[in-house]
Each structure stands twice: as structure tokens, then as C-alpha cells.
């Protein structure tokens with residue numbers, strides 16, 4: 146039994162080093178240089194190449210090294226006997242919350258407007274909005290979304306949360322699947338933390354985003370394919386939305402000619418809202434590897450049927 150690492154846009158070397166330190170008797174190989182594919186029972190993945198896992202006939206566990214697993218489901222055909230796990234890490238969750246909070250405060254205090262005004266030496270104060278006057282709707286109440294919603298409520302935002310399955314969170318008004326419209330109506334900011342599945346693809350479109358209050362704002366830390374990009378541009382052009390903060394894109398890296406790059410009301414960051422901490426994630430991988438060896442219940446397994 147051995148471990149294979151399949152990474153795109155991420156250096157596997159520190160992972161191999163740490164895994165070899167913690168599992169000295171286990172073979173850890175990096176795709177595509179796998180000597181004995183039939184030995185691989187456990188694959189550690191970040192955006193694996195299309196169908197790359199099909200070369201491992203004895204594969205049992207696919208471990209994503211991120212919070213999301215869409216990169217696995219969209220690129221691989223997995224047999225029913227394969228279990229898929231993700232990373233749930235308190236540092237990753239905290240980092241995502243801090244990113245969202247930074248975006249919210251920048252929106253409330255108009256930092257991008259003042260940044261642009263400074264370039265033209267324009268002194269033009271704008272009335273600002275306080276935390277207590279602001280309603281935020283968080284889409285997706287898994288471990289990360291629920292934490293973000295709860296923390297924002299604790300510091301005084303008026304918070305709503307929407308998820309497929311009903312959830313209860315202290316201080317947060319929650320809505321279930323068929324209540325998306327009411328969750329978004331009269332809200333100022335939409336924060337998207339949903340997993341990407343066929344049901345949630347394109348969920349950020351002109352119909353949903355225009356339910357926000359005029360001048361509303363959008364923060365997308367879910368996935369690029371949640372957002373219909375042209376709809377966002379049109380809503381910003383028409384003034385219906387005042388802007389957006391985007392960390393994820395349909396194509397990453399964002400192509401050089403993409404109109405988001407130089408849009409004065411769109412702030413983009415290169416998928417850095419939260420990044421898996423190597424040591425924390427390796428601990429989860431090692432724990433799951435040991436559980437796999439002893440046929441125990443794995444940590445953070447996702448539903449292959451639901452896709453998250």
C-alpha cells in the first residue's frame with residue numbers, strides 16, 4: 146500500500162518531506178512518476194489531472210488538501226468503493242473569516258473609492274455605513290460558512306445564512322433551500338462560501354444578485370463557477386451593485402485580458418483568502434492514512450452523491 150501525491154499549481158516537495166518524516170515506512174510518490182500504480186491505495190490531491198486517478202486500480206481513499214473537493218469530482222471518475230475526504234482546519238476557517246471581514250470593512254469604509262480618488266487627488270468624503278446598519282447574507286453554512294456567520298453576528302452585523310439543509314446558528318437568521326429569495330432580499334452584502342456542485346453552479350446570477358439592496362456588494366470565496374461573470378459586470382455598471390471582492394475565478398490564474406483586472410469596482414485576489422497550512426493538513430492526511438490502514442472511519446469524509 147502506498148501514497149501518491151497529485152498536485153497542480155502547488156509544490157509537492159514539502160508535503161513529501163513531511164509525510165516521509167511522519168510515515169517513515171510508507172512509500173510516498175509524486176505523480177506522474179509512480180513506479181507501482183497498483184500499490185497506490187491513497188491519493189493526496191490538489192486539482193489532479195483529468196482521469197489521473199484511473200491508473201490506480203486499488204485506490205481506496207482520495208484526500209483533498211483543501212476545504213473543497215470539486216476539483217476531484219470534476220476531473221475524475223471514481224468507483225463506488227473510493228472514499229473522498231477534505232481538510233477541515235481551524236486556521237483555514239479563521240483565515241477565511243478574516244478575509245471576509247477585511248472585505249466587509251473595506252466596503253463599509255469605501256477603501257477602493259478612496260484609493261482611486263487618491264490617484265486623482267480628489268477629496269470627496271462619502272457617507273459611510275456602520276456594522277450595525279449592515280445586513281450580510283452568507284450562502285453556505287458548512288463548517289466554514291457557519292463559523293463566518295457566527296463571528297460576524299458576534300461583532301454586530303445583522304447576519305443571515307442560507308444552506309441546502311436547515312441549520313441553527315446563534316445570532317444568525319437561517320434560511321433553507323427554497324428560501325434563497327427571502328435570504329437575499331433587503332440584504333447589503335452577499336458572502337458566498339458554497340461548495341461547487343451542479344446545483345450551485347451559476348447561483349450568483351442577475352436574478353439572485355439583484356435581490357440585494359441597491360448599492361449592495363458581493364464577496365466570492367466559494368468557487369469561480371458559482372458566478373455568472375457578465376451578470377456581475379452588468380449589475381455593477383447599472384449601479385445596482387456597488388462592487389465585488391473576488392478570490393476565485395472560472396479560470397485560474399485569471400487570464401491577462403479578463404475585464405475584472407482593471408475594473409475600478411472589482412477587487413481581485415489570487416485565490417489566497419485562506420491557504421491550507423502544511424503542518425495541519427499533513428496531520429489530517431497522516432491520521433486518515435492510519436485510519437485507512439486499520440479500516441477505521443475517516444476524518445472529514447464527503448458524500449460522493451452530494452459532491453460536498
Ligand code: GLV
Pocket residue numbers: 210211212213214419421
Ligand atoms: C481552497 O479553495 C480550498 O478548497 O481549500
